[in-house]
Amino acid sequence: MINNPDQFNQNIETNEEAPYFIENFDKQLELYKFKNVKQSRNITYQYFKRSKLIIDQRYVLKEEISYSSYEYKCKAYDNKSHQDVQINYYFFYSQYQLKEILKAIEIQKFLNHENIEKIYNFNFTSYPEINEMYVVSDFMQTSLNYIIQSEQQLTEDHIKYFMYQILRALHYIHSAKIVFVQLEPKLIKINSDCSIKISDFIWCIGNQNQEIETNYVNQYYYMSPEYIVEQMGTEKSDIWSAGCIFAELISRRKLFTGYEYPQAITQILKFCGKQNEEDLKYYKIINRERLLKSMPKEKQISSLQAYFPNANPLALDLLGKMLTFNLDKRFNALECLQHEYLADLYDPQEEFTCDQEFDWSFLDQKLTEKEIIMRLYKNQLFFQEN
Template sequence: MDASSGSLSYELLAKVGEGSYGTVYKARETGDEQRTLAVKKLHIRGDASESGIPAVMIREVALLSKMRHFNHPNIVKLLDASVEAAGRNLDLTLVLEYIDQDLSTFLSKVPKSGLSHDCIKNVMLQLLRGLDFLHTNMVLHRDIKPENILVSSRGEIKIADFGLARIYTFNIALTPGVVTLWYRAPEVLLNSVYMSSVDMWSAGCILAELFLLRPLFQGYTEVQQLHKIFEVIGLPDEEDWPKDSPIPYTINLGSKGTCTNLLPNLGPDENDLLAQCLTFIPSSRISAAKALAHPFFKKH
């Protein structure tokens, strides 16, 4: 099926994903370039003039458009966007560069012997460069997880899916319930204010997963997730508990004691970077810029 979005003409090849707002297709550009594309078709139901385009969609288009001007190698590129009225509905089409797998799929194919240290460093270096770029531009991603990190056949890492991303000002009141549970920072689980450090917590979870080949904290409720976190990093002191959290401090959430060697099989540099990402106090958590200068990457 031939279609076009703004200045781009393409042929839809196959459906590759379905989400709450629409469908993602693999497509091929028609004409000279014949690039492979990802086409995200989002359907806005009802009377658009009354309800308007959902904020989550506007945000994704606005942020990707902003990012496009900088053309960062570790952020998925938005090539085109268009909106069409279809009766009472609106159809929003985003055309993005196509990357055939995400980090979750990539990890599922890794042999039991695990990833090489060089491969882990390479993935983390690119992820942190992408996060540093976003945070420098005052953008929180808020949903960093393996499914939102794309891995190209050439080993390029691209951060994708900006549906939950948000431009932030200091200590803005942000929506709880963002970030998939396993990669969610304690301050989000505790309904406290948060900053770009939420993405760094998620990056720490991903660093651990690259070594373990499984998620580090696999809770199925918010309280269970906090338990899993405190089993590894130790229960913080009461004075470090966020004052604005509706969840009271209780010693039942875990045992005291800080753990510097979070994963016993890791060397000192790996453990130090991991510990600095998985720090309970958000303001003490390492930034993406500082993480890029960490000794873990020095030999890369």
């Protein structure tokens, strides 16, 4: 951590000692650019509630949003853009965390959609060890999780508008060959005008079923069966997650509450009913056999109307298409948008896809920690130059 920011800046300006980690970075970034990045920061200590943060003076911290051992979120005012922003202050403990932050920044820099959180800036704040940084993004007033758990009345129009925005964001994300993987209400930010933005792209994978890190998954409430059983994430997996959120908006309670694998898959099988071998063709033989043994005898335990007795029949029809066990039969995002339930909101002229696919090749290169840091510095330059 920087113990004396003034002395740090002075050393850079006088070039008394070039940062040690530049020497072995294969000259990927000229030292003068690195200096310019450092010189452009008017960093200062800001004491806020329980934390001492190192933040650019342009940001005035206003309100704590959340706090954990590795991340601090707060609301701030940007004196340059004259708007409220959210600052996510990260504390790193491993190369894995650095890589996940890099992935999220690369993805959110690439995507451009009104229902997706936008990143405006980020900076490293520790030296010589790279173990702290902050990211500046859109400020949203609350999360969908808070709304669901509150006593706020949700009308049919509310639910319909929320789902429309979630699905159009997923349609755009999937067109870039990105799978969100762990979509849940707390990652869907919302303002008082009911506009939403999907945030936190740390868990994303490519559509070619890249390896998913599962060590940090501690709940399965919104996970698709293929993810739970096979750690397989596809675009249709996001639709399952969106379906779970849809059901929660209707009933104001979680549809599935299994905290661990056995309970989670048992609840899903009970909800979906008996499946045949064709429905399980994407599962490995050993897992297929286990699932068949666990199947309920009935084709479906009860109708969706029994689960949600007061729900709109059209809403339940769409929900059923989203929560289909068979991947081939489950709707994709565009099919959901075109469903009759969303007919009064969906306009093909207003929907658009990403004009190119996201390049995942940097994740296949087995980057070293220094290479990850260099890519982060390049991204830092991008935000400061734009």
